[in-house]
Amino acid sequence: MSTSPRYGFTTTILHNDRQKEIEHGSPHKPVHTSVTYGYKDARDLAEVFQGKQNGYRYGRQGNPTVSALEDKISKMEEGVASICFATGMAAIGAVFQGLLRQGDHIVSSGFLFGNTNSVWQTCSEQGIDLSLVDATDVANVEAALRENTRIVFVETIANPRTQIADLKRIGELCRERGILYVVDNTMTSPYLFRPKAVGAGLVINSLTKSIAGHGNVLGGAITDTGLFDWSHYPHIAANFRKQAPVAQGMAQLRAKALRDFGASLSPDAAHQIAVGAETLALRMARESANALALAQMLEADERVSVVHYPGLPSHPQHALASELFLAYGALFSFELKPEIDCFDYLNRLKLAINATHLGDTRTLVIPVAHTIFFEMGPARRAEMGINDSLIRVSVGIEDTADIVNDFRAALG
Ligand SMILES: *Cc1c(COP(=O)(O)O)cnc(C)c1O
DSSP states (O other), X not given: OTTSOOOOHHHHHHHTTTTSOOGGGOSSOOOOOOSBOOOSSHHHHHHHHTTSSOOOOBTTTOOHHXXXXXXXXXXXXXXXXXXXXXXXXXXXXXXXXXXXXXXXXXXXXXXXXXXXXXXXXXXXXXXXXXXXXXXXXXXXXXXXXXXXXXXXXEESBOTTTOXXXXXXXXXXXXXXXXXXXXXXXXXXXXXHOOGGGGTOSEEEEETTTTTTOSSSOOOEEEEEOSOSOGGGOTTOOHHHHTSOHHHHHHHHIIIIIIIHHOXXXXXXXXXXXXXXXXXXXXXXXXXXXXXXXXXXXXXXXXXXXXXXXXXXXXSTTHHHHHHHOSSOOSEEEEXXXXXXXXXXXXXXXXSSEEOOOOSOSSOEEEEGGGTTTTTTHHHHHHHTTOOTTOEXXXXXXXXXXXXXXXXXXXXX
């Protein structure tokens, strides 16, 4: 690959498999369903087990169809290696299972995907100290750092209020202090933003969302950008220290999180995700344009009290989003004036679907305080800026006029 020309984002995804040899010239990597792999020479099998040669051994740790997707994700994120998991949450859980120990400390943005918030609560119940901070200002992250801080974790655009972490400055801080910087890139996707550009060591993607994009398959991934020096990370087991420093983190994550806990991506799912990923750029561009049109229409309407979308000049981090992201993404949230009940409004929408999930081809709407953020309770919701009437919208690829008219007509 090193001698081939550098292609653009979509060309790379479309042709990455074909640049390695595939039988019959198949443009798609075939779905390999075998769980185990046979070797003519038993010594080769032994060498694969001992890490002396590359090869597949058992489906939980690796599969050729899944590897082809991992390679594509690495290309999208400009990383050195990726590991796929059964879901995005399994990828986040892998960070916990594979890299953290009792007595460690993590600093995380407090504006978090609800289930990630729950994982961090589990971590703190199991002896890992947790500081949740307002990561829109690096000073809050810096003030929370301790001697035992192992990881700083942020999302690019927070769901549902669309706060944007101080991505670049946090990256500089982590580099100075030698701390692993983990960025969940799900909301932006590698088409709009590559966290490697701001110094992330590991990048998380829920493949379920924009990358697969059609709401029909679950998956997750961790990508190592190659920027973090694992030789300084204290919890790499002796077994993985034998590898080059750049490979140690992923070797341990693959073994401890994927092999031991087993949340492996199926080859069928990997194939579906790879097909979805071919149109990631087209969908993200269209969804971002639709989201901007909707957000502008709603902000201009006097029946709407507030719209949170990084593409609007009224957004507190609009300038940062313009600097870092190719477009402003598919997700926004808004509140209606008190005289309009949010449930009544949602029920008047004809195209948008009352459903959780995001990054789908179809527009989805949800009253977040009553659903996905219900379990965490009113105090934590208040900290996250989530009012009872907040509506989250994940904008699809519908024709712009149709989706704008749907949201306008429902206003009254
Ligand atoms: C959905 C989501 C996840 C979890 O992904 P799943 O594939 O649903 O497990 C993690 N982070 C963010 C930001 C998400 O939106």
